[in-house]
Amino acid sequence: MTHQECINCGTKYDINEIVYFCKKCGDLIEVKYNFDELAEKLEKTNWKQVPLSVWRYKDFMPIQDVSKIVSLNEGGTGLHSCHKLGKQLGLLQLNVKNEGENPTGSFKDRGMTVGVSKANELGAKNVICASTGNTSASLAAYAAKSGMRCTVLIPSGKIAYGKLSQAMIYGAKVFQVRGNFDQSLDMVLKLSEKHPSIYLLNSINPFRVEGQKSLGFEICDQLDGEAPDRIVVPVGNAGNISAIWKGFTEYHKLGFINKLPKMTGIQAAGSAPIAQMIKNGSTEMVPVQSPETVATAIRIGAPVSWKKAVNAIRNSGGTAETVTDDEILAAQKLLARVEGIFVEPASASSIAGLIKLVNNGVIDKGERVVCVTTGHGLKDPDTAVKMSEKPIEVEAEMTAIEDALGLKHMEILAR
Ligand SMILES: *Cc1c(COP(=O)(O)O)cnc(C)c1O
Ligand SMILES: [Zn+2]
Numbered sequence: 001m002t003h004q005e006c007i008n009c010g011t012k013y014d015i016n017e018i019v020y021f022c023k024k025c026g027d028l029i030e031v032k033y034n035f036d037e038l039a040e041k042l043e044k045t046n047w048k049q050v051p052l053s054v055w056r057y058k059d060f061m062p063i064q065d066v067s068k069i070v071s072l073n074e075g076g077t078g079l080h081s082c083h084k085l086g087k088q089l090g091l092l093q094l095n096v097k098n099e100g101e102n103p104t105g106s107f108k109d110r111g112m113t114v115g116v117s118k119a120n121e122l123g124a125k126n127v128i129c130a131s132t133g134n135t136s137a138s139l140a141a142y143a144a145k146s147g148m149r150c151t152v153l154i155p156s157g158k159i160a161y162g163k164l165s166q167a168m169i170y171g172a173k174v175f176q177v178r179g180n181f182d183q184s185l186d187m188v189l190k191l192s193e194k195h196p197s198i199y200l201l202n203s204i205n206p207f208r209v210e211g212q213k214s215l216g217f218e219i220c221d222q223l224d225g226e227a228p229d230r231i232v233v234p235v236g237n238a239g240n241i242s243a244i245w246k247g248f249t250e251y252h253k254l255g256f257i258n259k260l261p262k263m264t265g266i267q268a269a270g271s272a273p274i275a276q277m278i279k280n281g282s283t284e285m286v287p288v289q290s291p292e293t294v295a296t297a298i299r300i301g302a303p304v305s306w307k308k309a310v311n312a313i314r315n316s317g318g319t320a321e322t323v324t325d326d327e328i329l330a331a332q333k334l335l336a337r338v339e340g341i342f343v344e345p346a347s348a349s350s351i352a353g354l355i356k357l358v359n360n361g362v363i364d365k366g367e368r369v370v371c372v373t374t375g376h377g378l379k380d381p382d383t384a385v386k387m388s389e390k391p392i393e394v395e396a397e398m399t400a401i402e403d404a405l406g407l408k409h410m411e412i413l414a415r
Helices: 035-043 054-060 083-089 108-121 134-146 161-169 181-194 206-212 214-222 239-253 273-280 306-315 325-339 345-359 381-387 398-405
Strands: 003-006 029-032 079-081 093-098 126-130 149-155 173-177 198-200 230-234 262-268 319-323 368-373
Touching: 029 206, 035 054, 054 108, 054 214, 079 214, 083 093, 083 325, 083 345, 093 214, 108 134, 108 206, 126 134, 126 181, 134 149, 134 161, 149 161, 149 181, 161 173, 161 381, 173 181, 181 198, 206 214, 206 239, 214 239, 230 239, 230 345, 239 262, 239 306, 262 273, 262 306, 262 345, 273 306, 273 319, 319 325, 319 345, 325 345, 325 381, 345 368
Parallel strands: 093 368, 126 149, 126 198, 149 173, 230 262, 230 368, 262 319
Antiparallel strands: 003 029, 079 093
């Protein structure tokens, strides 16, 4: 039977119980399956014929009533072969899993389709989250589709305009809190505890993690049933790296892949508590008080899923690294100009991390690497405009363009 379980003390909870933290020890909750049952069930269906998408994996999801599914057609994102960039770095094989191709432009949709479907199954009418942007954009869309009321808390300070515009147009009630992300998260945790009619959809919600694990499944399916040697992924609140690892381990247990990738987490230098833990070999997370980075989606000082993420990194033989804002912005531009993939700064941190880890010899050039780019570049157009050459203003005359492009003035010959 599918159930929920505390990752620390193993206390079990019913799959339909609303529980965000263990009632005994306060630790995180995860969904567990009986793999013999699941394998049997899978054998009786044609799931491998269903097009690549989150719901191809519905038997791996904690939803009992498929009529409650709320979907905008998420997942099935491209796994792009990046020969040119790979060659520049001397890598044998580099792929980019571009999560910006999801309905609201980030991987958050994978988790929200499952989280909101479960909320729907549980009869929730109100949903809430704290967000640096993409979570609120995604939740607002799925809440709109399902007819739930949506409240989002965003931290004060710089927020990427593309994301804010999404939450607003989808009709969420948006609060900008005079405080940082970690304070906003603390508030929604307490609000949902005090008012059980408000269902919480931050990444501690164990059902969101279930949706996000499909990212791992898809990568294996796109590589014809093989796991890559390494996954490089940006880490903020640390739900995604934990979810992707869960996906790989479940596929491994079911025998669909025969090895596991090294999970490699990348954090912004000004906001890197998990990378610090990995570098120091410590077992407790020390929060960063005032996290700062241009990569707003990973500007998080106290990642709530740090324990799951650190377990994923350590159990997979992976690592974590930090990158500076300059490295992030250079990587963003490089990926756009060499591979035609435009991602937001947080997403580019996986590319920046890859470059750093190849250059310092941690990543072997013979490895097959998949970098996850988590969100679309149009989420944060201001940064992209600031980073690029300004448009050149010219007179409305051909010769002006020819001059600017270094072309010769030639008569157009009559044919
Ligand atoms: C949410 C988000 C992240 C961070 O993911 P976590 O699960 O919080 O670690 C990274 N990049 C983008 C674009 C995001 O939206
Ligand atoms: Zn517990």
